Amino acid sequence: MKKNGFTLVEMLTVIIILVSLGLISIFTINKIVKRSGDDLYDIQVNTIKEAARNYAVKNGSTLGASNEITICDLKRNNLINEDFIDPRTEKPFDESLIIKIINDNSNYKIEFDGTTKMPNYSCGNDMVVTLVGDSPYYLSVGSKYVEPGISVKKKQNDTLVDYADYTLEIKADSFDKIGTYKVTYLVTDKNNSNSKSSLRRTVIVEDKEAPRITVNKTTQNYTQTILEGTKIDVPSCSAYDNYDGNLACKVINNYNGNTNPGTYQVEYTATDSSGNSNSFILTIIVKKKNKNLIGKVNVSTLEWTREEIKLEIEPLYNNTGCNTFIYTFDGSNWQRTNTSTKDTNGFYRLGIKTDVDNDPSCSFYEDYFNFNITNIDKTAPDVTNLRIFTESDSEINEISKNKEIDGKVVNIPYYYTNGSITITSITGAIDNESKVGSYTLYVNGTKESNIPVTLGTPGRYVISGSAIDFANNESEIKELAVIIIDQEKPVCSFAKCNSLTDCNNNPPMINDNLVYAWGEYKLNFQNDVERVFLKMSCTNTYYKEENDELNDYTVALSDVQIDYEVTGVTNPSQVISTELLDAPVICGAVFCTKTYNYMIGVDITKADTYSDRVQVVLKKGAVKDLAFNINNSASSFMIIKNYWNLFLLSL
Numbered sequence: 001m002k003k004n005g006f007t008l009v010e011m012l013t014v015i016i017i018l019v020s021l022g023l024i025s026i027f028t029i030n031k032i033v034k035r036s037g038d039d040l041y042d043i044q045v046n047t048i049k050e051a052a053r054n055y056a057v058k059n060g061s062t063l064g065a066s067n068e069i070t071i072c073d074l075k076r077n078n079l080i081n082e083d084f085i086d087p088r089t090e091k092p093f094d095e096s097l098i099i100k101i102i103n104d105n106s107n108y109k110i111e112f113d114g115t116t117k118m119p120n121y122s123c124g125n126d127m128v129v130t131l132v133g134d135s136p137y138y139l140s141v142g143s144k145y146v147e148p149g150i151s152v153k154k155k156q157n158d159t160l161v162d163y164a165d166y167t168l169e170i171k172a173d174s175f176d177k178i179g180t181y182k183v184t185y186l187v188t189d190k191n192n193s194n195s196k197s198s199l200r201r202t203v204i205v206e207d208k209e210a211p212r213i214t215v216n217k218t219t220q221n222y223t224q225t226i227l228e229g230t231k232i233d234v235p236s237c238s239a240y241d242n243y244d245g246n247l248a249c250k251v252i253n254n255y256n257g258n259t260n261p262g263t264y265q266v267e268y269t270a271t272d273s274s275g276n277s278n279s280f281i282l283t284i285i286v287k288k289k290n291k292n293l294i295g296k297v298n299v300s301t302l303e304w305t306r307e308e309i310k311l312e313i314e315p316l317y318n319n320t321g322c323n324t325f326i327y328t329f330d331g332s333n334w335q336r337t338n339t340s341t342k343d344t345n346g347f348y349r350l351g352i353k354t355d356v357d358n359d360p361s362c363s364f365y366e367d368y369f370n371f372n373i374t375n376i377d378k379t380a381p382d383v384t385n386l387r388i389f390t391e392s393d394s395e396i397n398e399i400s401k402n403k404e405i406d407g408k409v410v411n412i413p414y415y416y417t418n419g420s421i422t423i424t425s426i427t428g429a430i431d432n433e434s435k436v437g438s439y440t441l442y443v444n445g446t447k448e449s450n451i452p453v454t455l456g457t458p459g460r461y462v463i464s465g466s467a468i469d470f471a472n473n474e475s476e477i478k479e480l481a482v483i484i485i486d487q488e489k490p491v492c493s494f495a496k497c498n499s500l501t502d503c504n505n506n507p508p509m510i511n512d513n514l515v516y517a518w519g520e521y522k523l524n525f526q527n528d529v530e531r532v533f534l535k536m537s538c539t540n541t542y543y544k545e546e547n548d549e550l551n552d553y554t555v556a557l558s559d560v561q562i563d564y565e566v567t568g569v570t571n572p573s574q575v576i577s578t579e580l581l582d583a584p585v586i587c588g589a590v591f592c593t594k595t596y597n598y599m600i601g602v603d604i605t606k607a608d609t610y611s612d613r614v615q616v617v618l619k620k621g622a623v624k625d626l627a628f629n630i631n632n633s634a635s636s637f638m639i640i641k642n643y644w645n646l647f648l649l650s651l
Contacts, residue, residue: 223370
């Protein structure tokens, strides 16, 4: 029987085949599209890298060894288009994405991973912010990080000029250990808070100082001469590293005890965790005897010393049958003496000869011994960079001052605080010979036997310090630092004046209606008042030697408000003014007192009808970065400076 159509099974089979072919096609197309998108992304990445390379060539004079720029920087330098698209997202590349430029003598290596972004970054600004100094910044472990800073410019008439109206926030880790760190700079335009830039500096803390090896209490290679047949014990060694502390010391090419004539070397080595190595060479010279004329040699000391060293030689029993004499060689001449005293390092020789000059029948014999003196150090440590390190339970304000001491102008740090301060260490001296062995700390002329030292009592402390090397040479700095602990707060008081003239010229009149309350002054006036004058006096006592800027503070009111009633009027208008009248200073032998006198005027607008009570309320506020509100309009006041920044106006 002839069929005229498809059965249901046949129809389903055809549909399944068509769907399968469609899915395969879709999968294949997507794969091709993805491959095409990846290829296009690689092209865009290469474009970004080439643009960064052009940026490096254009700005090569300002680049350090390692630099970070953004997509935004490439746009602002017209190196890529504003609508430069990421084919993966079909949107413009994020403008905060970082491109790293490695500068190797103008050979630029470009790195871009497409994911790393500059934190807190805003491209919509016209500030050009660059790092000052190197990035990476290499810092020796234990050294103080000195911030190089940044440069901020703006375009003016197609020219970049310096711009200073910005705020800067710097975030950095502690650099007390070996490693790689980041310093982040956030720059915000004061005139446009939406205009921001962010940069990062790489800081690499490294250890380049090799360990110090000590053998026989000396760090200098030396030679030891012995006579044929003499056995010696090879001295042990110790090693110390500036970062790792005590280290193991290895001995290679060890002397095997051979007493035959010849030259032998013992090498000591030590390596720290950073791979810095040092070596110490002990040379042993075994000298052939001639008739065994020398019995004993002696060096007064093998330790580091600043004193003279005495060299001695004694003869054996004379078996030559002739008289002998002991001699020394001073570099050019032989002199008859059994001892030699030396006050400088160098090579010296003592020997014994038969006296053939006075007895021609004698056969000539000689025997000698070489001395190599390397342990004399008469130079005291260099304390130019000697400094103290401190910690405090409150803020420390450090001020550098130039001061003349013993006819020399030196820079002295002054530390100001209102809490306790602890001197944790003293370091920084340099000695290129016997090395620094110890430090001494003095507080107001008294030696401190133990460090750390905590100072908690208010007062002025002169810190002195010295460094002593292993030869007992000492260098001292009479005033290494000055610490001032001041816990005395300024004292303020108010008084009423009948007029501006009273406030300026006459002793203030105490107002009988002045009511003291916590946090405010209330002045009640029972009569009609148009203007209220107040005189405010604030007195601060400080050490005479302090910088005036540290004690120059301006006392202002956090808020001055008028509280009174006027029929039918809510919050009547008012005019408030303040004026610094004078600031006299009286100084004694140790302390100075500075008194700030202010006039405060309040004009009150009268109405036809008002109550007989007018109250002026002076609210208590922190004396730092003050501002007050008048009719909901913010008015800036002078910034308060006080060296602990915690002073509260106690009313």
